[in-house]
Amino acid sequence: MGDYSELYQAILEGNAKKAKEITEAALAAGADPSELLSRYMIPAMDEVGKRFECQEYFVPELLIAGRAMKTALELLTPRLAASGAKAAGKVIIGTVKGDLHDIGKNLVASMLEGGGFQVTDLGVDVPAEKFVEAVGDQEGIIVAMSALLTTTMVYMREVIKALENAGIRNRVKVMVGGAPITQQFADQIGADGYSDNASGAVTLARRLVGLATAA
Amino acid sequence: MHPTVKELVASVPVVTDGAWGTQLQTLGLPVGACPDLWNLERPECVREVAESYVAAGSQIILTNTFGANRIALTRYGAADRVAEINRRGVELSRAAAGGKARVFASVGPSGTMLFLGQVTEAELAACFKEQIEALAEAGADGIVIETMSDLAEATIAVTAARAAGLPVVACMTFTSGKQGPRTMMGTTCAQAAQALEEAGADVIGANCGEGIEGFRIIVEQFRQATRLPLWVKPNAGVPELVDGKAIYRMNAETFASYIPDLVAAGASFIGGCCGTSPEFISQMVRLLSKAH
Numbered sequence: 001m002g003d004y005s006e007l008y009q010a011i012l013e014g015n016a017k018k019a020k021e022i023t024e025a026a027l028a029a030g031a032d033p034s035e036l037l038s039r040y041m042i043p044a045m046d047e048v049g050k051r052f053e054c055q056e057y058f059v060p061e062l063l064i065a066g067r068a069m070k071t072a073l074e075l076l077t078p079r080l081a082a083s084g085a086k087a088a089g090k091v092i093i094g095t096v097k098g099d100l101h102d103i104g105k106n107l108v109a110s111m112l113e114g115g116g117f118q119v120t121d122l123g124v125d126v127p128a129e130k131f132v133e134a135v136g137d138q139e140g141i142i143v144a145m146s147a148l149l150t151t152t153m154v155y156m157r158e159v160i161k162a163l164e165n166a167g168i169r170n171r172v173k174v175m176v177g178g179a180p181i182t183q184q185f186a187d188q189i190g191a192d193g194y195s196d197n198a199s200g201a202v203t204l205a206r207r208l209v210g211l212a213t214a215a
Numbered sequence: 216m217h218p219t220v221k222e223l224v225a226s227v228p229v230v231t232d233g234a235w236g237t238q239l240q241t242l243g244l245p246v247g248a249c250p251d252l253w254n255l256e257r258p259e260c261v262r263e264v265a266e267s268y269v270a271a272g273s274q275i276i277l278t279n280t281f282g283a284n285r286i287a288l289t290r291y292g293a294a295d296r297v298a299e300i301n302r303r304g305v306e307l308s309r310a311a312a313g314g315k316a317r318v319f320a321s322v323g324p325s326g327t328m329l330f331l332g333q334v335t336e337a338e339l340a341a342c343f344k345e346q347i348e349a350l351a352e353a354g355a356d357g358i359v360i361e362t363m364s365d366l367a368e369a370t371i372a373v374t375a376a377r378a379a380g381l382p383v384v385a386c387m388t389f390t391s392g393k394q395g396p397r398t399m400m401g402t403t404c405a406q407a408a409q410a411l412e413e414a415g416a417d418v419i420g421a422n423c424g425e426g427i428e429g430f431r432i433i434v435e436q437f438r439q440a441t442r443l444p445l446w447v448k449p450n451a452g453v454p455e456l457v458d459g460k461a462i463y464r465m466n467a468e469t470f471a472s473y474i475p476d477l478v479a480a481g482a483s484f485i486g487g488c489c490g491t492s493p494e495f496i497s498q499m500v501r502l503l504s505k506a507h
Contacts, residue, residue, distance in 0.1 A: 055394040058401025059364075060330050067331075098247025100290050103328070103399075125247065150454045150462075150489070151237075151246040180454045 001031050004040050011044035011072065014064030019072040033076040034085045037116065045069055045114030049199030059107065062198060066110030073113065087118035089209035090141040092134045094122035096155040101148035104178055107198040108144065115202040117142075128155075128162035135163070139171045142205055145191075147178040157189040173208040177201060217382035219317070219356060220417045223274075224444045228478045228503065231275045231319075231448065231486030232268040233495050239264060239279070249291040251283040254303040261304070265311030271493035272500035275484070276316045277359060280304035281323040284346045286334065290326075298349045305353035319384065320355035322346060322372055323362050330367070339368060343375035351379040359384040361422050361448070364399040366410050373414040384446050384484070385416035388424040389433055396425075396433045404436035412441055420446030423488040426453050426465065427473045431480055438481035447482045449473075451490030463490025467498035474499055475506065 004026050010018040026036055048065040051057035057065075091112050095105045102124050109119050122130055131143055143163070147153040156176050163169040175193040176186050186194035193208055195201040216224075223229050239250050242260040253261050261279045268276045282288070283300045293300070301320070308318045325342055327334040334342075347358055358376040360383065363369035369385055376383040387407050389396035396404055404421075411419045419441060421433045427449035437445050452465035474485055487495050 055392045055397065055401075058397065059399045060401065063328070063331060098245075100247075101326070103326075149246070151240060155246075182453070182455070184455070 001035055002026070002029065004031065004036060007036065007072065008040040008044045011041060011065055011068045012047055014061060014068050016064075016068040016071040019068040020075065023072040023075045027075065027079070033079040034083065037073075037076060037080070041069060041072060042114070042116050045111065046202075048114070049111060049202060052199045053197065059103075062107060063110060066107075066114055069114040070110070088116035089118070089205065090138065091117045091119045091144055091205060092122060092131065092141060093119060093144040093146070094126035094131065095124040095146045095148075096152055096159060097125055097127045098155060099147050099149055099152035100124045101146075104148065104198070105146035108146065108177060108201045111198040111202050112144075112205055115205065117202075117205060128159045131159050132162050132166045132168065135166075135168055135172055140209070141171075142173045142175060142208055144175045144177070144201070144205075146176075147181065150180045153178060153180050153185065156191070160190050175201065175204055175208060217417045219382045220444060223317070224483050227444075227483040228474075229274050229484045230272060230496060230500055230503070231446070231484055232273040232277055233487040233491035233493065234489055235264055235277065235279055235281070235321075237489070238267070238492060249282065249288070249293065251280055251288065251300050251304070252291065252293055252296075254279055254283075254300050254307060255296070258303065258307055262307045262311050265308045267493040268496060269311055269313065269316050271496035273316050273486070273496055275319050275357075275486075276308050276312055277319055277321040278304040278308045278350070278355070279321075280346070280350065281321045281361070284322070284325055285342050286325040286327055286338075287323070297345055301346055301349035302353040305350055305355045309354060317356040318354075319357040319359045319382075320347075320350040322350070322358055322360045322376070324364070324368060329365060336367070336371060339371045340375060343372045344378070347372075347375045347379050347381075351381055355381060357382040357384060359386065359446075360416075361386040363387045364402075366398070366400065366402045366407060369407075370410055370414040373411060373416050377415040382417045383415065384418040384420065385411040385414070386420045386422045386446055386448070387411075389421050390424045391429050391432065396421075396429070396436065404433055405440040408437055408440035408443075412443055416443065418444045418446045418484060420448075420482070420484070422446075422448035423450055426450050427470055427477075427487075428452070430473070431476055434477055434480040434482050444483040445481055446484040447477060448486045448488040450488045451495065454490065465490065467492075467495040470495050471498040471502045474502060
């Protein structure tokens with residue numbers, strides 16, 4: 001396969017148009033879609049995450065890079081599916097009931113997609129039963145919850161209880177985040193992980209998936 | 216400088232108010248409900264909060280209109296009630312103030328992302344114009360644009376408030392990381408100061424985001440970047456979970472102990488954001504009167 005480092009650069013700079021053009025050209029030239037993903041696209045989003053963590057990048061850069069990633073990924077998805085390639089893992093994400101804030105949740109969803117996860121976004125104001133329903137009979141997936149308000153963050157515990165009552169708590173990993181959330185809070189409600197930023201959420205999800213498959 | 220602001224800063228610091236949302240919740244506002252709609256549905260509760268701050272010694276109280284812009288109200292199916300919610304918000308605070316405090320009307324963010332094209336500049340300008348005109352017509356003494364993270368959106372709101380002829384306070388929300396205080400969008404205090412001043416703000420500052428312990432550096436950086444009076448409304452530390460409820464552990468006394476430092480660093484208007492209550496304001500007033 002040829003060298004497509006320009007794809008890496010285009011995603012890093014958030015240039016969706018260029019990312020699309022390079023991906024189209026690469027596919028036309030017979031490039032392997034899963035290699036494009038693993039060699040250029042995911043590393044680009046990892047670098048975006050690193051820059052975000054050292055405050056070289058902020059929310060706009062993160063979202064714009066995420067959009068470039070998504071544009072390129074949409075071209076690959078049908079081919080990846082046809083070749084039987086598997087996503088890094090599956091994530092069901094939502095902002096919990098009573099809370100309409102979606103900026104943080106969208107950021108995390110975008111970064112997780114950029115990290116190779118298949119993300120189902122349940123939106124905002126999501127009741128516990130909707131999380132349970134979305135999990136269904138799937139195994140080894142991640143349930144990710146977001147809350148901006150101190151008054152709604154406590155609902156995360158209700159979701160975890162609902163997963164327990166439905167008998168599916170042990171089939172999923174639960175991660176939580178949002179401005180008022182702390183590691184201590186995550187521990188108290190029995191979540192499996194917490195991250196204070198969108199880039200850390202990808203690292204966490206990777207770790208949880210590893211644990212989930214090992215368990 | 217706007218004459219109202221000039222008059223106010225003749226004797227600093229000026230004590231503003233504390234949190235509204237959590238106060239309304241103690242009066243029964245359900246989690247997830249639209250606080251602004253209570254101006255119409257439970258006006259007696261809104262007035263009670265306003266009165267509690269006046270009684271505590273606030274010289275400026277805000278209004279229960281933080282989310283009363285068309286874009287934010289649409290999420291609650293209340294887009295057609297912008298004018299009446301804002302008008303009522305000013306009336307309730309005005310009645311509570313009873314001539315003892317000024318009423319500065321609160322204007323929060325739209326909750327959409329300009330740079331992602333979710334909304335255009337013209338749409339945002341129209342959205343803020345509509346809200347601010349309603350607040351001005353109802354007789355607000357000033358406009359407080361607060362909890363902004365996007366400088367472009369904040370300047371659009373400042374421009375709309377300037378057009379209404381009222382004194383404008385413009386505040387953004389900062390958190391401190393490895394590179395010091397920045398908004399979620401990466402804006403520094405110096406960048407915010409410059410753009411907000413150019414847009415015509417009379418007072419600039421910061422609210423929410425950080426606990427009060429993180430505000431000294433924010434005030435210092437603003438002070439270096441502008442000569443405008445500074446406005447701060449910090450949170451009462453960082454929330455913790457106790458018995459299933461998120462609470463701010465910092466008490467009024469500890470909170471107030473940070474105030475002299477912030478005033479020394481250059482803050483002219485001081486109050487509180489998340490986790491603060493009328494008790495925090497009285498504590499602040501007590502401490503400042505001792506100092507004089």
